[in-house]
């Protein structure tokens with residue numbers, strides 16, 4: 001079936017009215033073959049302002065709904081996602097070009113975070129704190145924060161939004177979402193499913209989710225508006241650098257998940273067969289377009305030739321093709337510009353004396369309008385500025401090391417700090433990598449690649465990655481405000497620090 005009609009039948013199944021996707025100023029193309037799959041209207045400035053106002057009203061009603069009831073809404077949303085997993089996964093594949101397995105995986109990640117958030121809705125625990133004063137009790141309460149503005153990227157168009165939105169909802173917040181201009185249809189589908197989840201729950205006010213389709217002006221609106229208590233943005237470091245100062249200017253709170261330049265250190269004792277499989281998924285998966293994609297391999301010189309040999313054999317066999325075909329492992333890049341950026345990086349590497357393998361354009365029959373590239377393996381003589389930059393494409397730079405200290409130094413010597421991994425059977429090396437003097441990233445793994453994190457842990461990274469944490473662990477605290485409360489039941493008025501003050 002032609003992609004446009006497949007897209008429209010999927011959207012109809014989600015309950016989206018035809019006029020939401022068949023006219024408007026934003027032309028949506030599938031990276032699979034470059035074909036036009038829909039038109040979406042940009043939200044006008046007044047409509048965006050109105051969505052913010054409605055979201056703020058919704059917050060004021062929602063914050064007093066008991067948290068477990070808020071969890072019930074998210075549970076319902078999760079059930080709808082279970083029901084529509086295949087359809088939404090297919091739509092994600094059509095709109096982003098990621099393979100079917102990864103499209104389904106992305107929806108599963110949404111289902112997982114719904115379960116997590118639902119459980120969390122009964123566990124928004126605060127502390128009881130020992131007071132220094134007699135007859136006093138101290139406690140911490142966590143209260144809803146307000147409107148959460150979410151800016152999401154094309155590569156994880158629904159899961160990363162869901163990490164933010166589901167936590168925000170159970171925390172008593174409302175959400176205004178500005179998805180990537182490249183993936184408005186997946187966002188519209190999610191909004192339709194969420195609306196259905198709301199319909200079944202009397203307590204859910206109108207406006208718990210506002211959707212702003214269009215360009216960066218909406219992201220700027222969310223960054224600037226004081227009603228947006230939490231501004232959560234995923235995307236490039238450049239995007240973060242442009243928006244974070246605007247939030248800071250109004251002393252607002254932001255959660256930033258920006259670029260990564262993730263590495264794996266492969267030690268002499270590593271299980272090379274396991275490392276090879278992990279490297280393949282982490283470097284070539286999602287056509288190198290995850291923020292957690294493995295971009296740098298730091299290999300001990302004693303095993304480098306053997307590992308590179310294995311990787312070349314694997315790279316040669318990677319099936320690059322239509323992501324809707326079950327046999328494809330690597331689909332297209334999001335747009336021709338991404339292919340151009342990849343080619344430019346490869347020529348810069350060649351000029352720096354690199355040994356290049358792969359990286360060439362691939363013509364996929366029936367998908368001539370898509371931008372398909374064979375993943376590239378690039379042996380670099382040194383960690384140059386090129387290697388320190390994130391090129392959002394399937395390029396794996398390979399560097400050699402001789403001492404573990406040198407490997408860690410190379411590992412950390414990049415501006416970004418998202419995900420990292422070490423492959424070793426040596427407990428000392430593994431522990432050193434995880435220690436305070438080891439990997440400086442927000443995610444550090446042993447014998448697993450850097451990508452494909454589970455939702456149960458906090459997700460995010462340091463340095464240019466922006467420092468934000470989303471998803472599991474105690475990331476929910478970022479979506480609430482903390483009140484420290486002291487109650488005096490003594491009948492007297494002792495002051496803290498033993499201060500005497502009175503007439």
Ligand code: UN1
Nearest residue numbers: 156290291292451452453
């Ligand atoms: C992203 O690319 O922005 O850990 C998110 C992973 C996925 C999420 C990636 N669970 O690779």
